[in-house]
Amino acid sequence: MKKTQTAILAAMTAFAPMAVLAEDSNDPIVIPIHNWSSQIVMSNVVGQLLEQQGAYVEYVTTDSQAVYESIRMGDVTLEMEVWEGAFGASFRAAMEKGGIVDVGDHNAVTREDWWYPMWTKEACPGLPDWEALNDCAEIFATPETGDKGRYLDGPVDWLKHGKERVEALGMDFTVINAGSAAALWATIGAAEADKTPIVVFNWTPNFAEAVWPGEFVEFPEWEDGCDTDPAVGPNPDALYDCGNPADGYLKKAAWEGMEEKWPAAYATLEKVSFTNPQIAEMAKLVDIDEMEPQEAAAVWLEENPDVWQGWIN
Structure with a gap:
């Protein structure tokens, strides 16, 4: 040093x-x-x-x-x-x-959003469309989430509003918060061994894109006000019903x-x-x-x- x-x-x-x-x-x-x-x-x-x-x-x-x-x-x-x-x-x-x-x-x-490794697409071929993801929700279920799919979000203090999006879009997913970025990487690494389908929070730039090829889920396109005005986005009664900016x-x-x-x-x-x-x-x-x-x-x-x-x- x-x-x-x-x-x-x-x-x-x-x-x-x-x-x-x-x-x-x-x-x-x-x-x-x-x-x-x-x-x-x-x-x-x-x-x-x-x-x-x-x-x-x-x-x-x-x-x-x-x-x-x-x-x-x-x-x-x-x-x-x-x-x-x-x-x-x-x-x-x-x-x-x-x-x-x-x-x-x-x-x-930058981009920050729901993401999956490419082996997940083999199990849910309609991806990256968010509605196709929701139709495949059962393949992401775990004992922790019952019959709903699991989405592993970032740490709570990152305020990614995964729960709000699930509710706003009526998705059959339960949002679980990872304790750290390292926990996200560990989850992807563990799923890689037997190609378990997973969907987790991810972002670019970071090293993961070079290690685990994958794609972001395509939600309704971000519009200014989606996080502040319920009238913006497909659900007129809810916030966070859009994806995050794709070119942040x-x-x-x-x-x-x-x-x-x-x-x-x-x-x-x-x-x-x-x-x-x-x-x-x-x-x-x-x-x-x-x-x-x-x-x-x-x-x-x-x-x-x-x-x-x-x-x-």
Whole structure:
């Protein structure tokens, strides 16, 4: 680990003028850590870059929905992964109150929704249509769900509204929340052995698409207001009767006081932008290669100097 960090520092010195953050506050830049691998590694990548530039960085474990209020109040400095589908509502609510700023999008397209591995399609050939999925509900039944199909949703704090969608669309499914992202991967891995049909929450970018080919379920197309106005979507009496955005954003956010207090660090944050493959690689380093997030961040920096050198000039 020490050798890797030394290599990063050498690369920064050799290829880019060292950014001296003399004008920045000595107070810590507080970076939140959530419960999925790409966010943790990405946060450490940016934190390590800022530290190499002279900033003092602290990491805090923070709820992935409540973090936007924390940023707005200045208790947390920035957020590296604002997923439109999962956190867009919380982000917009904080923006309306003031105190938080949009620092721009990553060069990535996101999608978060119900998903199945391709072997499931063999058992339910009408997929990816959601109505065909519902017609096949019994093949997803488990002792826990009785005669209804099981849909394994993300952790409760991700607020994916699976239960609301099932109710709004009259689906014969019971929604079970996974305790963590790792539990989702473990479920897919266990089902792979005998090709058990499953439907789970998944998202892109992450490493899983390279390990388990699969497809997202196609629900009624997302329309603005589907999560706030019952009149939007096929069920006029319910919210969440649409799929999630198929081409969602991935944003960065910061406390509105960051630019004045840490101007050089804020300038770096503005330049930071990751692509789908880069984000998937970060997750792979932890979820497949079993590195600790700090080590994964250092390895990613060492292997990708051409990506980040321009961010620190």
